[in-house]
Amino acid sequence: MTSLIQIAAEQKSAEVTDWAARIGWVVGLLLFIAFVYWLMRQGWKWRGSLQSDLPELPAVPEAPGEARLELTGRYHGSTTAGQWLDRIVAHGLGVRSRVELTLTDAGLEVVRPGARDFFVPKAALREARLDKGIAGKVLAEGGLLIVTWTHGDKLIDSGFRSDHAAEQAAWVEAINTMSTPNSTTEGTAR
Known part of the structure; x- marks a missing residue:
């Protein structure tokens, strides 16, 4: 018993931490x-x-027409077309946000709560595809809707992810149909 008392008496408390x-x-x-x-x-x-040479983004026209397709989801950003890591940040295009997309006969309306809205006129739409990544976001193959469009002299890829991934294929078809040049009388006398 005396040995326990000796051990207890020999123990010291821990050193005080040097707070400074x-x-x-x-x-x-x-x-x-x-x-x-x-x-x-x-x-x-x-x-x-x-990227300050990029012109201001077009505003949504007052009468964009009847909605062909609507989608809610996330906007993941825009990059230089074909260079999925070259993020464009000018005019708020680099800001991720919720998104409400509306495709009309006039073009693509991009409404972003908490970020800057913009409009892609029908003439500026080039193509749409399903892909797996854009700067800062990589998903399973076909997880992102990538819309390619022109703005000024720059070709831009914008990435969207629908709340309902199954509806993205319809967007690819609709945008590619819209952006396909129709047979016109271009170059002929009118």
Whole structure:
């Protein structure tokens, strides 16, 4: 019994933590994280200034016509066509958001709550396809609806994901039908 009392008497409490050093490290780490976020923001702004030659996005016309298709889902961003990692951030095209798409005879209306809405005129639509990825988002094959369109002199891919993935195939067919050049009398006397 005396040995237990001796062992208990010999034990000391743990050393007191050096709070000044610990607080210094925590503050230093928080400053480093803030600096990294600041650098990321500066990079985003720099990318936007590099893309400043992109014209303003078209506004939705007052009478866009009757809706052919409607979709709700997510907007995942826009990239330079064919370069799925070259994100376009100018004019808010890089901001992810919820989306309500409406396809009319006039074009594609993109309504984004909390972000900037835009309109893609029928003449600017080039094609649509199902793909697996766009800058910052990769899904299963065919998980994203990619709409290719022209804006200014730039060809753009915009990525959307429907709340109901089965309806994306109908969008591909409808947009590709709309963007197919009709037989016209172009180049002939009128």
